[in-house]
Amino acid sequence: MDKTILEQLKKKLQTDEQRLVTELATITGGVDTEEGDTGKLHFPQYGAKDDENAAEVATFSDSFSLKRKIEESLHDVRGALARIEKETYGICRYCAKPIDERRLIARPESGACVACKEELSSRS
């Protein structure tokens, strides 16, 4: 893989990592949480009425799923950065063939080639 492209992708991944960490800090109130830890997730307090309680639960589950989504992306981004360090970046984790550069440029955290990704999503 071209070194210049690799450097660019690495930079993009590092920027993404920073952004995700910041987003995560916004929903957890700046508390550094372990992956999958919801204990420190801020539970909103609107009031004691039924509709207020329902709104609290809705907001909480929204931020819970958002937190999960951010954590998943962060996991992918950090995995990609780790693969760059180990020099296995750009290699499909399923078939070990090189991943199309255009795919990596569009989605630098990709760990699977298009063929394998399609195979996986058609199975589930």
Ligand SMILES: [Zn+2]
């Ligand atoms: Zn593959």
